[in-house]
Amino acid sequence: MAQPLVKKDDDRDDEVDYSPFMGIEKGAVLQEARVFNDPQLDPRRCSQVITKLLYLLNQGETFTKVEATEVFFSVTKLFQSKDIGLRRMVYVMIKELSPSADEVIIVTSSLMKDMTSKTDMYRANAIRVLCRITDGTLLTQIERYLKQAIVDKNPVVASAALVSGIHLLQTNPEIVKRWSNEVQEAVQSRAALVQFHALALLHQESFIPFSENFGIRQNDRLAVNKLVSSLTKGSVRSPLAQCLLIRYTSQVIRESANTQAGDRPFYDFLEGCLRHKAEMVIFEAARAITELNGVTNRELTPAITVLQHFLSSSKPVLRFAAVRTLNKVAMTHPMAVTNCNIDMESLISDQNRSIATLAITTLLKTGNESSVDRLMKQITNFMSDIADEFKIVVVEAIRSLCLKFPLKYKSLMNFLSNILREEGGFDYKKAIVDSIVILIRDIPEAKESGLLHLCEFIEDCEFTYLSAQILHFLGIEGPKTSDPRKYIRYIYNRVHLENATVRAAAVSTLAKFGAMVDTLKPHIFVLLRRCLFDNDDEVRDRATLYLNTLGGDGAVVQTGEDVKEFLFGSLDIPLANLENSLKNYEPSEESFDINYVPKEVKTQPLAEKKAPGKKPTGLGAPPATSLSTVDSYEKLLSSIPEFANFGKLFKSSAPVELTEAETEYAVNVVKHIFDCHVVFQYNCTNTIPEQLLENVTVVVDASEAEEFAEVVSKPLRSLPYDSPGQTFVAFEKPEGIPVVGKFSNMLRFIVKRLIQVLVRPRMME
């Protein structure tokens, strides 16, 4: 639509980069926009200029406030033209420009005129634009027209009004709620899309309460139920509206009481939808059934049959949708999906790699012990075809499979070590190593072969991080095996052949072997002495340290437990606290005493997690893995004398926020379960700089938890600004039987205002 150059046919050869917008520049186009001000408007020319402006906006060009205002004012002049094509472009342009409240006034009258125009297209578009740019006051003025539009004969106009209503619910819900009569009428419309939009609007309206009074909201929920009931019996025309109805029905089912007796309400409706003409409805219904709470195999069967048909469709979208849903079902009901195994196996060679990967991972979940070998063979061919991210998914599925069938560890472990040898990126290899580590930890018979596989891997590993982690792991597990000597060769080779980081790790590992296995000590010492001549200082330092502490004269002496603890025990002081204390330490007569470093862990803010579920930790690197949190809780609790005789910690819950996000004192609670006791650990944070809280306790009202008896409460002596602390309350509970109780918590403390910010109270443990 730009000014085309005179084109001859041979110009087509160099049209590769030709574009009517070539060389387009914002300034030039804004100049061109002056034609909008002409008294005699040329609709073609104006349309062209608008197209160019829209193209610029599309490409990411921005207008300054001044430019946008100028363009907007010019565009408003175009309302004078009666040209239909131009008017449509004007509507699009106004929406794109998103004028501010004071600018909107200029077009309001033109748009309102259009809203009552005889031309349907004008009415529809004007409604859409007005509702998009308007504010509350204008809305009340045009409300009358909007209500009329909703029940307009022309479905185009009705849909425009309804969709605008849906958007307006976000900003002006009270106004939209007044339209419910008209919307109810629109639901009965014969036009499919009008019905769909009306249904959507009606449903959303029901959840906006007229007041905070819970009573009214409750009634509205019943209204939704009624709506769903009546519509599921009647005929809903458009497939899209049907899908919406299925979603609402699912919601109603979710919220209705769990009646164990008889069928679920509305299940018949969902099952009936499986026979609908439109594929989108069939799929929506099948998916809804699979997502029902506590769905039974009997309820699942018709849905799965339908999904199975989709698996062999010629349309990739259907195959994908079906296999993805079946994959989810296989997580909870693997038996229900086994009928589809044959179809799934043929999907392994699907052109669409996403589909193929989903098929494989589903098979890995539904496979039984006898099919494992066959599956492994198919997967081996498949792995070379797919990208790293898919490979990682497959690896994790294989890991779960092995944990399910531990007797098959040999073939699965071989498979893992084979793919470890092939090409691959860091994340992929890390995933494989993590899987092998988990298998070693959980399947005792697999330990020896697993460790050997890892040793072979580090001979040729390109990732320093992985080598170091594996060496560390070898140091823990190797000495416990029947013949630790096997691994020494591999470890010592690393000392010769690798970079400094790996060499240092290898030295530590050797020392661990020496410390744990007395028979190997003399050999280890020989090797460590050689390390004293290494190029790198860290390597030399470590070797020196180990030689001196483990008994430097080569005598075969049992290494003391405290030496082992010092060298290889974990540091229970959080590194961040250690760093802080070191920074604050001022050189003086008193030397730095590590015992004064607070052991209290700064609780992590509960960030929004997008990752689904928890994964078993492998070599456990970055943020708090489930394994290390459990360890730290155990240590923390066992260091408190009052809880010492509670026994072994069974489980700790995740932190639960007890306060809202913006409050002055933030508290979350971790519940620790022991055999006969429950300990509530309240992690408190003071966010007020000028305050210091002392004697912080939590008073727990357990009147609704009769089976529990409070035994001890451990106050937090001091809670300064921005330094989280913990206070504990322990309850006794009956052993063995499940008990439920409700606990109300109240934070009690003494507040001290700090006047001199320089005074920093010494932190004592």
Place this chain on the structure above:
Amino acid sequence: MSFVKRAKSNSSIAELDSNLKNLKELCPSIKNILLLDSEGKLIAVKYYSNDWPTNSAKETFERAVFTKTQKTNARTEAEITMFDNYVVVYKFVQNLHFFVTGGENENEIILATVLQGFFDAVGLLLRGNEDKKEALENLDLILLCLHEIVDGGSWLEMSLNSPHPPNAVDNHNMDAGAPLSEQTITQALATAREHLTRSLLQ
């Protein structure tokens, strides 16, 4: 104590917000529609969600989706892929690449139907000359098409027939039987006819 009061009012607002969010999630919605050329450069795009707030975020997404799908063959049937928690359905014709993106829990078949509608409409608008040059020359029609297919993420299907009397719209099959892409064709046919008339009169 202000401490307690603040907490209470926050919770009711939060509850309302979450209700609204849940409801919006129930309604099928589109996150964006992209029309790129065979090198991944954009011809016409429309974003309907705030997931990509900056221009560079948008460009990154466009580049990523293009690279991911470049080597696949999506010319006979619409193809589908998933990445970054989005589902993308796409189709190629000549040097035009069409994409429709939805959230990861969206009904893939609905997305595919929107894609098909847009695809068919553009095909008709370009009168079978589906290539980049033709698309750019008719960018206004394509932008109009985008504007009228989806409104703010909700699938809005409007049949606008300016040369036709309003009743013509009712006569076209609007029942559950007709695939919705046919309605787009109705609209596109009308627009194409209009375009033809316009160019003849030039």
